[in-house]
Amino acid sequence: MTTTETERPQTVYALGHTPQEYARLRMQARAWEAATGRLLDQVGLGPGASCLDAGCGPGETMRAMAERVGPAGRVLGIDADPELGAKTLAMLHGAGHRHCSFQTKDLTTGEPIPGAPFDLVYARLLLFHLPQRAEVLARLWDAVAPGGYLLVQDYDLRSISTLPDLDWVGELLRVLTGAFDAVGADVSAGTRLPQLFAQAGAGTPDGTDVAGRVEPLVSGRIIMEGAFRSVLPIALAHGVTTEAAAAATLASITRDVMRFPDRPMLWPLLIGAWKRKDRS
Numbered sequence: 001m002t003t004t005e006t007e008r009p010q011t012v013y014a015l016g017h018t019p020q021e022y023a024r025l026r027m028q029a030r031a032w033e034a035a036t037g038r039l040l041d042q043v044g045l046g047p048g049a050s051c052l053d054a055g056c057g058p059g060e061t062m063r064a065m066a067e068r069v070g071p072a073g074r075v076l077g078i079d080a081d082p083e084l085g086a087k088t089l090a091m092l093h094g095a096g097h098r099h100c101s102f103q104t105k106d107l108t109t110g111e112p113i114p115g116a117p118f119d120l121v122y123a124r125l126l127l128f129h130l131p132q133r134a135e136v137l138a139r140l141w142d143a144v145a146p147g148g149y150l151l152v153q154d155y156d157l158r159s160i161s162t163l164p165d166l167d168w169v170g171e172l173l174r175v176l177t178g179a180f181d182a183v184g185a186d187v188s189a190g191t192r193l194p195q196l197f198a199q200a201g202a203g204t205p206d207g208t209d210v211a212g213r214v215e216p217l218v219s220g221r222i223i224m225e226g227a228f229r230s231v232l233p234i235a236l237a238h239g240v241t242t243e244a245a246a247a248a249t250l251a252s253i254t255r256d257v258m259r260f261p262d263r264p265m266l267w268p269l270l271i272g273a274w275k276r277k278d279r280s
Ligand SMILES: C[S@@+](CC[C@H](N)C(=O)[O-])C[C@H]1O[C@@H](n2cnc3c(N)ncnc32)[C@H](O)[C@@H]1O
Pocket: 011, 013, 015, 025, 028, 029, 054, 055, 056, 057, 058, 059, 060, 061, 078, 079, 080, 081, 084, 105, 106, 107, 108, 123, 124, 125, 126, 129, 130
């Protein structure tokens, strides 16, 4: 791990904490439900297991874990956002998953992970945001029980595209990349997962997985336009774009959705990697 990674100041979360962003996260989580469920099954998550969802957000993966481990198991969600955490726990308990709990915690602080060790430690779309991603991943690896799994899924934004290309897609990607870069996020964190596992001391992943979604522009753009709107305050603050340029991009999206609603749009790739810890 480099010195810069450990000395960086406190992380800024570029997507923010608005009700619109919470709704976008829920929609995004449902879109990836099958891609994540497939990997939970791949690592054999079953009744009685203990799980951690690091950066659990709206808790949709906690729900998938809770269904698999049943009441004999336990599911802990950790997130730096207490308001979102409270909503997540209310949703899970409302659905009858009383074996789920939540703790507010900034995972970059260097403290040990509460409740460890776990049979499964999972993180989706978390490391992407953290300048200290290798350091945090090392602590998540430490929280895996002998014989348990570390499983991570993260984006590579470079795949965002339409066919044929539309002129605003490049600008959307430029603004997203500029805003995330400005706060030390890594828009290709998914592709870098094998390197990150090695840097974190977990070694080479036992397996990797690439999930994608192609949707008509009319529905496919909702998540991407939402992300653009969510990072806009950071993009403006760092001079990545201007109010006028952002308004023009949003107007182009609206125009093209009406002109080309069926044009295929490829989402960011969601890349997974997992590693089992030796029993000894
Ligand atoms: C893009 S969301 C993903 C949420 C969820 N994992 C999912 O895939 O639906 C990232 C989550 O990480 C949380 N987060 C960001 N920085 C964090 C930190 N330093 N410590 C703990 N959680 C953090 C955010 O609050 C947010 O809920």
